[in-house]
Amino acid sequence: MAHLKLKDRALGSVQGVLFDKDGTLSHSEPRLIELADARIEEAGRQFSLQGASATMLQELDDLLARTYGRCEGGVIPDGTLAVASRHHNLLSTATVFCQMNLSWPQSLILAQEVFDHVDRHRQTLHPDGDPIELLPDAARLLRELSAAGIICAVISNDTTEGIENFLHQHHLNDCISGLWSADHHPAKPDPGAVEGLCSQLGLTVENCALIGDADTDLLMARQAGIGLTLGYVAGWHREPTLTAHEHLISHWSELTATKDAMSKA
Numbered sequence: 011m012a013h014l015k016l017k018d019r020a021l022g023s024v025q026g027v028l029f030d031k032d033g034t035l036s037h038s039e040p041r042l043i044e045l046a047d048a049r050i051e052e053a054g055r056q057f058s059l060q061g062a063s064a065t066m067l068q069e070l071d072d073l074l075a076r077t078y079g080r081c082e083g084g085v086i087p088d089g090t091l092a093v094a095s096r097h098h099n100l101l102s103t104a105t106v107f108c109q110m111n112l113s114w115p116q117s118l119i120l121a122q123e124v125f126d127h128v129d130r131h132r133q134t135l136h137p138d139g140d141p142i143e144l145l146p147d148a149a150r151l152l153r154e155l156s157a158a159g160i161i162c163a164v165i166s167n168d169t170t171e172g173i174e175n176f177l178h179q180h181h182l183n184d185c186i187s188g189l190w191s192a193d194h195h196p197a198k199p200d201p202g203a204v205e206g207l208c209s210q211l212g213l214t215v216e217n218c219a220l221i222g223d224a225d226t227d228l229l230m231a232r233q234a235g236i237g238l239t240l241g242y243v244a245g246w247h248r249e250p251t252l253t254a255h256e257h258l259i260s261h262w263s264e265l266t267a268t269k270d271a272m273s274k275a
């Protein structure tokens with residue numbers, strides 16, 4: 011166990027900290043902007059090939075932008091693209107295609123084609139995975155927690171491969187002891203995801219903290235019975251609206267960790 015401190019406030023002792031990834035550890039917004047725009051563009055191209063009018067193409071563009079949470083200046087921090095899994099985004103996309111008068115089977119097939127096309131293109135651009143920046147001071151914090159004996163883990167709706175690429179790019183494998191991705195069952199935001207990750211690492215849920223940038227993360231953690239829920243609000247161009255936190259973090263420099271006196275003995 012080690013002590014967490016947020017600015018001058020003692021938060022108590024924790025055994026482990028579970029971190030969300032997108033918008034919490036990683037500056038994901040630029041990549042998500044590109045992803046939203048690429049999927050919208052490819053969907054437009056596919057509908058155009060099928061003879062859609064300019065009015066229909068504009069409607070499609072507007073519907074997809076609102077569905078993904080693509081807004082002026084970025085993406086909405088608690089929108090579908092920022093929070094939901096790839097599978098849920100695919101279903102959202104197919105639902106938009108239904109609103110454009112395609113059948114559900116046609117919509118699912120086309121949504122899959124759009125996602126696959128964009129993935130192939132991005133894979134060509136970034137064969138080692140999308141380069142994503144860390145948020146300021148995140149690496150220092152993870153190393154400090156790890157040095158204090160706190161077990162750190164990532165709980166994300168990204169794929170296992172996406173999380174591993176991110177950790178590898180930033181040389182964080184040595185301070186992250188485990189991960190729970192969209193490939194695990196149950197995935198976020200099921201409270202079973204928190205229980206599964208803690209169990210995998212031999213951690214007691216009540217002795218852990220979870221830090222995330224979305225209410226879905228924080229509510230999931232509370233339902234799982236976690237000891238401490240912290241909201242991180244500095245990962246997006248606009249601050250996420252959170253309600254289920256105990257404390258808010260506006261910069262990673264605000265959070266520090268020290269070994270418990272007992273641990274030093």
Ligand SMILES: [Mg+2]
Nearest residue numbers: 030032033223
């Ligand atoms: Mg997030």
